[in-house]
Amino acid sequence: MSKTEVPYKIYLTEDEMPKAWYNLRADMKNKPAPLMNPGTHKPMTAEELGGVFCDELVKQELDDTTPFIEIPEEIRNFYKMYRPSPLVRAYCLEEKLQTPAKIYYKFEGNNTSGSHKLNSAIAQAYYAKKQGLKGVTTETGAGQWGTALSMACAYLGLDCKVYMVKVSYEQKPFRREVMRTYGASVVPSPSETTEVGKKILAEHPGTTGSLGCAISEAVEVAVKNPGYRYVLGSVLNQVLLHQSVIGLEAKTALDKYGIKPDIVIGCAGGGSNLGGLIAPFMGEKLRGEADYRIIAVEPASCPSFTRGTFAYDFCDTGMICPLAKMYTLGSSFIPSANHAGGLRFHGMSTTLSQLYHDGFMEATSVEQTSVFEAAEMFARIEGILPAPESSHAIRVAIDEALKCKETGEEKTIVFGLTGTGYFDLVAYQKYNDGEMSDYIPTDEEIAASVAKLPKVE
Amino acid sequence: MSKTEVPYKIYLTEDEMPKAWYNLRADMKNKPAPLMNPGTHKPMTAEELGGVFCDELVKQELDDTTPFIEIPEEIRNFYKMYRPSPLVRAYCLEEKLQTPAKIYYKFEGNNTSGSHKLNSAIAQAYYAKKQGLKGVTTETGAGQWGTALSMACAYLGLDCKVYMVKVSYEQKPFRREVMRTYGASVVPSPSETTEVGKKILAEHPGTTGSLGCAISEAVEVAVKNPGYRYVLGSVLNQVLLHQSVIGLEAKTALDKYGIKPDIVIGCAGGGSNLGGLIAPFMGEKLRGEADYRIIAVEPASCPSFTRGTFAYDFCDTGMICPLAKMYTLGSSFIPSANHAGGLRFHGMSTTLSQLYHDGFMEATSVEQTSVFEAAEMFARIEGILPAPESSHAIRVAIDEALKCKETGEEKTIVFGLTGTGYFDLVAYQKYNDGEMSDYIPTDEEIAASVAKLPKVE
Numbered sequence: 001m002s003k004t005e006v007p008y009k010i011y012l013t014e015d016e017m018p019k020a021w022y023n024l025r026a027d028m029k030n031k032p033a034p035l036m037n038p039g040t041h042k043p044m045t046a047e048e049l050g051g052v053f054c055d056e057l058v059k060q061e062l063d064d065t066t067p068f069i070e071i072p073e074e075i076r077n078f079y080k081m082y083r084p085s086p087l088v089r090a091y092c093l094e095e096k097l098q099t100p101a102k103i104y105y106k107f108e109g110n111n112t113s114g115s116h117k118l119n120s121a122i123a124q125a126y127y128a129k130k131q132g133l134k135g136v137t138t139e140t141g142a143g144q145w146g147t148a149l150s151m152a153c154a155y156l157g158l159d160c161k162v163y164m165v166k167v168s169y170e171q172k173p174f175r176r177e178v179m180r181t182y183g184a185s186v187v188p189s190p191s192e193t194t195e196v197g198k199k200i201l202a203e204h205p206g207t208t209g210s211l212g213c214a215i216s217e218a219v220e221v222a223v224k225n226p227g228y229r230y231v232l233g234s235v236l237n238q239v240l241l242h243q244s245v246i247g248l249e250a251k252t253a254l255d256k257y258g259i260k261p262d263i264v265i266g267c268a269g270g271g272s273n274l275g276g277l278i279a280p281f282m283g284e285k286l287r288g289e290a291d292y293r294i295i296a297v298e299p300a301s302c303p304s305f306t307r308g309t310f311a312y313d314f315c316d317t318g319m320i321c322p323l324a325k326m327y328t329l330g331s332s333f334i335p336s337a338n339h340a341g342g343l344r345f346h347g348m349s350t351t352l353s354q355l356y357h358d359g360f361m362e363a364t365s366v367e368q369t370s371v372f373e374a375a376e377m378f379a380r381i382e383g384i385l386p387a388p389e390s391s392h393a394i395r396v397a398i399d400e401a402l403k404c405k406e407t408g409e410e411k412t413i414v415f416g417l418t419g420t421g422y423f424d425l426v427a428y429q430k431y432n433d434g435e436m437s438d439y440i441p442t443d444e445e446i447a448a449s450v451a452k453l454p455k456v457e
Numbered sequence: 458m459s460k461t462e463v464p465y466k467i468y469l470t471e472d473e474m475p476k477a478w479y480n481l482r483a484d485m486k487n488k489p490a491p492l493m494n495p496g497t498h499k500p501m502t503a504e505e506l507g508g509v510f511c512d513e514l515v516k517q518e519l520d521d522t523t524p525f526i527e528i529p530e531e532i533r534n535f536y537k538m539y540r541p542s543p544l545v546r547a548y549c550l551e552e553k554l555q556t557p558a559k560i561y562y563k564f565e566g567n568n569t570s571g572s573h574k575l576n577s578a579i580a581q582a583y584y585a586k587k588q589g590l591k592g593v594t595t596e597t598g599a600g601q602w603g604t605a606l607s608m609a610c611a612y613l614g615l616d617c618k619v620y621m622v623k624v625s626y627e628q629k630p631f632r633r634e635v636m637r638t639y640g641a642s643v644v645p646s647p648s649e650t651t652e653v654g655k656k657i658l659a660e661h662p663g664t665t666g667s668l669g670c671a672i673s674e675a676v677e678v679a680v681k682n683p684g685y686r687y688v689l690g691s692v693l694n695q696v697l698l699h700q701s702v703i704g705l706e707a708k709t710a711l712d713k714y715g716i717k718p719d720i721v722i723g724c725a726g727g728g729s730n731l732g733g734l735i736a737p738f739m740g741e742k743l744r745g746e747a748d749y750r751i752i753a754v755e756p757a758s759c760p761s762f763t764r765g766t767f768a769y770d771f772c773d774t775g776m777i778c779p780l781a782k783m784y785t786l787g788s789s790f791i792p793s794a795n796h797a798g799g800l801r802f803h804g805m806s807t808t809l810s811q812l813y814h815d816g817f818m819e820a821t822s823v824e825q826t827s828v829f830e831a832a833e834m835f836a837r838i839e840g841i842l843p844a845p846e847s848s849h850a851i852r853v854a855i856d857e858a859l860k861c862k863e864t865g866e867e868k869t870i871v872f873g874l875t876g877t878g879y880f881d882l883v884a885y886q887k888y889n890d891g892e893m894s895d896y897i898p899t900d901e902e903i904a905a906s907v908a909k910l911p912k913v914e
Contacts, residue, residue, distance in 0.1 A: 007470070007471045007537070008471065011468045077465075077548075080465035080466070082840055088538075091534075092538065092612075110567045111840060111841070112840060112841055112842040112877070112879075151837075155837065155838070173882075174631070174882035177882040177885055177886045178879075178882065180886075181836060181885050181889060182836065182837060379569065379638060379639065380608075380611040380640070381612070382538065383535075383539055383569060383608055385569040385638065420569070422571075422631075422635075422879040422880070425630075425634040428634055428638050432637050
């Protein structure tokens with residue numbers, strides 16, 4: 001396929017945009033293990049989940065057989081405001097690297113939340129609104145999810161309470177201002193506003209927080225306030241379902257030009273982007289229709305796939321959420337404070353965990369200085385300042401392209417550029433000043449938090 | 458044209474993107490007055506201008522007869538990385554306003570510089586590189602132009618020195634970090650690094666700076682350093698030429714759907730976005746082929762069109778630049794420090810000034826609290842957090858749409874959404890906290906700076 005044939009950016013028409021989400025679980029022989037009640041150690045029922053989540057979302061969470069679930073028209077119309085997102089051919093990067101590889105990236109950053117998170121935020125807010133709720137609560141790490149949810153709630157007129165991991169709250173003052181502009185209230189976590197927050201603060205004074213803590217707080221507030229439910233931006237099956245719009249668009253765009261990727265690469269924190277991007281490719285793989293190398297990239301400082309244990313664990317630090325069977329570092333694991341690159345969650349989507357366990361995908365971990373090196377290079381060549389999260393995928397995409405240079409193979413690489421780094425300038429400043437360091441947890445550290453995993457038969 | 462017929466976003470294909478810039482001056486009977494040598498009061502020659510600007514750009518600056526100037530292939534390829542920009546139908550805003558008006562906006566914010574400025578930055582950097590220069594110097598106000606130039610220079614491997622208006626430098630620390638990530642050096646202006654900076658600091662200690670000061674400093678550095686030239690992000694004819702890509706794309710997109718706008722609205726600081734957006738529409742108007750209402754929107758705190766004088770003036774505070782005949786508040790005019798919304802230049806493009814003088818367009822001024830009110834509303838409804846600059850146009854577009862609601866007229870309104878407000882969160886915070894105020898300069902203030910206009914026959 002020559003330069004003149006494939007444009008720099010492939011945009012679908014509105015007609016070509018997906019009308020249904022793809023539910024990857026329907027094609028899995030080994031289904032992801034069900035969420036479990038932390039008290040009874042029995043699978044969570046729809047009724048139990050309904051106390052925390054919106055009803056329609058509970059249905060989606062539990063449905064592992066329906067392959068396609070229609071996207072309501074209102075959500076499709078909202079998608080049209082910022083989607084389709086472009087599939088970009090990285091001609092300039094290829095030229096700079098002098099690689100025979102063909103590099104594509106699906107760019108999800110062209111919206112104010114700055115990432116793919118909006119795809120699920122609008123869906124979750126829509127179902128909350130439809131259920132007649134007053135508002136939703138959530139946690140946010142780097143701030144992408146909180147911003148996305150604020151935008152969705154502002155659009156639909158829902159109240160939005162965001163618990164933001166303290167280290168991000170301090171490093172990203174402008175993130176909270178965006179959320180405020182969209183009418184959300186933002187609380188640094190752990191906080192004194194919840195019982196679980198008080199407990200965590202008492203046990204770990206001076207903690208910089210974690211997604212696990214923030215989830216506990218947000219869930220507590222949702223459960224205690226009538227008319228509120230909790231929503232989550234990653235990990236859950238429903239989130240991967242909504243995010244399948246990324247992969248579906250990417251696949252349609254590639255198909256239009258007859259392109260079949262060899263490698264699909266995504267960064268992985270809780271798995272929302274990765275699960276969404278790879279969905280239709282993984283589907284073909286599961287059905288034996290095609291083969292792809294699928295690579296999850298995680299930070300070396302929070303390596304749940306590559307160094308975690310596949311077991312039931314709490315999704316939150318406060319241990320009030322259902323248990324999920326996943327690759328986990330233990331719910332008490334808190335990434336080093338020097339880690340600036342997002343992807344801080346201790347566990348991983350149950351769906352992706354099962355697929356990884358069954359050998360359908362690979363995982364690798366990268367250190368943050370090399371991630372920012374790739375980020376800066378990408379920014380200067382491709383003109384987009386990437387989010388640190390997304391830059392994990394850039395790092396590995398570049399490495400794979402350089403391998404092609406050595407071997408002379410003309411592989412086609414697709415990676416997910418999940419978002420922009422416009423609110424991550426404190427981290428970039430650190431990198432620019434040469435003050436960024438790497439941290440790899442010791443085996444002892446990981447063993448210590450894994451030792452606290454709940455005992456489940 | 459019904460909702461189903463016009464998509465939310467109209468994207469041109471790469472083939473439909475402009476291959477030449479449109480030089481509006483070629484269609485003007487009354488040409489804009491030439492730049493004048495401040496010493497001799499004679500029109501600047503190409504040779505004189507060549508000491509400050511790149512040769513090819515001087516040629517473009519002086520050419521008021523060639524209607525179309527080819528866009529070099531390298532620039533067109535760079536454009537393809539972030540263009541075409543979408544022409545968006547504001548369905549959600551229309552619905553919210555309950556207006557029969559049809560509102561479109563040309564959104565130039567989908568690139569890391571966050572605005573339309575990149576369109577001219579890459580062109581100017583390209584010609585500098587082609588001339589074999591080492592680097593370029595420039596000024597930046599809100600930071601959009603400096604960021605754009607940094608990106609263009611990083612891409613081409615040119616050195617980039619940016620003088621940033623001090624108030625913006627302090628209000629927008631992350632802007633300078635983006636520029637640094639792109640390898641630029643950024644100095645708050647006025648500074649001690651130049652003679653003119655020292656002089657201004659001595660005369661006005663504690664000044665928060667102005668574009669006029671920063672221009673003087675950047676020009677001084679360019680002239681004193683071999684291998685460097687000065688580049689400017691607005692006001693000049695060459696900039697309007699490059700920015701015509703905005704209007705050309707917008708017009709092609711409208712033509713594809715048979716849409717003829719009634720009103721075209723753009724914010725106006727130095728005129729780069731406005732001149733670019735309106736170019737092909739104004740061309741038709743000048744040639745008598747069509748009629749449009751064309752509205753320039755400027756801040757009430759820096760009202761060069763609506764309260765300035767049409768006369769020769771310096772473009773810079775240091776009075777070392779050529780004189781330009783334009784609507785001006787006087788080169789010593791410095792907008793109130795409470796003004797957060799960009800568009801701080803004391804004068805206006807000579808081309809637009811002539812057109813305004815000859816009655817081909819209207820101008821209006823708006824106060825910043827009402828601008829931020831429109832900005833917040835737009836963000837919540839259309840999902841894009843707009844730059845304060847762009848929000849001037851949003852304000853007037855909403856006002857015009859509300860007039861249509863009263864009269865029942867189904868007018869078609871097109872406005873320029875020049876960029877995003879992701880680096881303007883200090884200003885948004887002020888607005889969110891209710892701490893934003895308006896300032897309208899008194900007649901005496903304006904008269905005082907206008908009294909200092911150079912005496913030119």
